[in-house]
Amino acid sequence: xxxxxxxxxxxxxxxxxxxxxxxxxxxxxxxxxxxxxxxxxxxxxxxxxxxxxxxxxxxxxxxxxxxxxxxxxxxxxxxxxxxxxxxxxxxxxxxxxxxxxxxxxxxxxxxxxxxxxxxxxxxxxxxxxxxxxxxxxxxxxxxxxxxxxxxxxxxxxxxxxx
Numbered sequence: 001x002x003x004x005x006x007x008x009x010x011x012x013x014x015x016x017x018x019x020x021x022x023x024x025x026x027x028x029x030x031x032x033x034x035x036x037x038x039x040x041x042x043x044x045x046x047x048x049x050x051x052x053x054x055x056x057x058x059x060x061x062x063x064x065x066x067x068x069x070x071x072x073x074x075x076x077x078x079x080x081x082x083x084x085x086x087x088x089x090x091x092x093x094x095x096x097x098x099x100x101x102x103x104x105x106x107x108x109x110x111x112x113x114x115x116x117x118x119x120x121x122x123x124x125x126x127x128x129x130x131x132x133x134x135x136x137x138x139x140x141x142x143x144x145x146x147x148x149x150x151x152x153x154x155x156x157x158x159x160x161x162x
Contacts, residue, residue: 002029002032002035006035010035012038013035013036013037014038015039016040020039020049020052020056023037023039023056027056031058036057036059038057038058038059038062039053039056040053041054041061041062041063043082043083044079050090054087054090057093060095060116060117061091062096062097063087063098063115064097065080065099065101065110076100076106076110080097080110084113084115085113088114095115096118098120100122101118101120103123104148104152105152106118107149107151107153107156108152108156108159110156111155111159113156114160120149123145124142124145127142
């Protein structure tokens, strides 16, 4: 699987819901195939467990904004900001935040808090879902969404560097 990912041009794989105690063989195989094995941490991850995750993940660490399932949310919780600060104190690893990231302001808030970028999925599904029979018709909406998310990241980074 990892070899086929590499051949297809992938650089990494996000692996949700794998216990840290069971990821070593996958991480080792990923290193051999030049595929980053990207792990997730949640706001309620203990500091000891977080250290193990940081030492195992590669490429970047995926910060999960919310407990529960993914989907669009209204705002970024303080627990996510606290988690970002906790990771920053333990590592210089790049951070990406996801789960519920669906607006320019979400991206701006997260990047200004210290993440290096954002991950979004449900918001894209929602845009495509408006016309599943003609997904190409939604490409301009997807492009506009991407521009807004990029702008939010840029504004967040500007706010962080002030």
